[in-house]
Amino acid sequence: MSTGHALAQLAGDFAQLSLMAIGGAASVLPDMQRRVVSVHGWMSNAQFAGLYALAQAAPGPNMLVVSLVGWKVAGIAGALVATAAMCAPSCVLTFWADRFWRRQRGARWQACIQAGLAPITVALLLASGCVLARTVDVNVAAAAITAASALLLVTTRIHPLWLIGAGALAGAAGWV
Amino acid sequence: MRMGLSGFGGVLPWARRALVERLGWLSAEDFTDVLSRCQALPGPNIVNVSICVGARFHGARGAFAGCAGLLFFPFVIVLSLGVLYARFAHLAVVAHAVHGVAAAAVGLLLATAMKMSAERRLRTWSALFGLLTFCAVALLRWPMLPVLLALAPPSIGLAWLRRGR
Numbered sequence: 001m002s003t004g005h006a007l008a009q010l011a012g013d014f015a016q017l018s019l020m021a022i023g024g025a026a027s028v029l030p031d032m033q034r035r036v037v038s039v040h041g042w043m044s045n046a047q048f049a050g051l052y053a054l055a056q057a058a059p060g061p062n063m064l065v066v067s068l069v070g071w072k073v074a075g076i077a078g079a080l081v082a083t084a085a086m087c088a089p090s091c092v093l094t095f096w097a098d099r100f101w102r103r104q105r106g107a108r109w110q111a112c113i114q115a116g117l118a119p120i121t122v123a124l125l126l127a128s129g130c131v132l133a134r135t136v137d138v139n140v141a142a143a144a145i146t147a148a149s150a151l152l153l154v155t156t157r158i159h160p161l162w163l164i165g166a167g168a169l170a171g172a173a174g175w176v
Numbered sequence: 177m178r179m180g181l182s183g184f185g186g187v188l189p190w191a192r193r194a195l196v197e198r199l200g201w202l203s204a205e206d207f208t209d210v211l212s213r214c215q216a217l218p219g220p221n222i223v224n225v226s227i228c229v230g231a232r233f234h235g236a237r238g239a240f241a242g243c244a245g246l247l248f249f250p251f252v253i254v255l256s257l258g259v260l261y262a263r264f265a266h267l268a269v270v271a272h273a274v275h276g277v278a279a280a281a282v283g284l285l286l287a288t289a290m291k292m293s294a295e296r297r298l299r300t301w302s303a304l305f306g307l308l309t310f311c312a313v314a315l316l317r318w319p320m321l322p323v324l325l326a327l328a329p330p331s332i333g334l335a336w337l338r339r340g341r
Contacts, residue, residue, distance in 0.1 A: 171276020
């Protein structure tokens, strides 16, 4: 596979994902994983989950998992192409939609779009969690970490970074 | 603009703190308003917020600067981490730590989804659309584009009907 070909595929795939990412980049993780692993065979499920973990642990938007995927496939050029493709289509759309939307503040169709997309957004996030969990939670300890961090975040006001750190420590200690 | 937005590294609560509390560029209601719109639009949320805020103050150039400023440093950091990881992935301790982080990160994702569904108090019919979406994407692993095209319009249409005249 030539680099140019890979770059074109990265651009095409992430541009599509960009426009499907209602509710945020996490919504398209299952489809991203499907394309990256099953369709193109660029990496294994476990490698994809590892890159996602890195993006979570790093400061900044978690959508940067896209940059890591691009980098893994085609180096620095791949990272730039994938990130730009993930951002550009939705940015252009947002720019124009925001102007239009502001002019008609409070219109009924705006509330309807938001109400109609809300359940789909939530379901996509849940799907992302489940699909990744199937990849990551290969043993009891990993599943326990997932369950514990989900539970703690829902029931307490703990900062997510503590949970990420605890996951790293538990992993380094050899529990997973 | 660029400097202001690049400072905070991008996670949503920090963006709110910087824009509303520290810089005073937006009122709290404005921020909520912008955010809810950006969540309905496709694309990474925080990137969309930077586009809207940038556009409000400096038009298209502001939007571009906001977006670039938001992404530049995190992009460099995450790639550096990636390089380090690739370099040391053969060490068991590094691989295990990343696995641990991945497990925790999945938990955070699930928690966010659970919180959102609790907040929205989904009605029966909208829960049905959620369930269909979940089955198609998570269980059947269907491609997302046709799923969205099939489910989003009727869900929005139903919301339209329910709101009444």
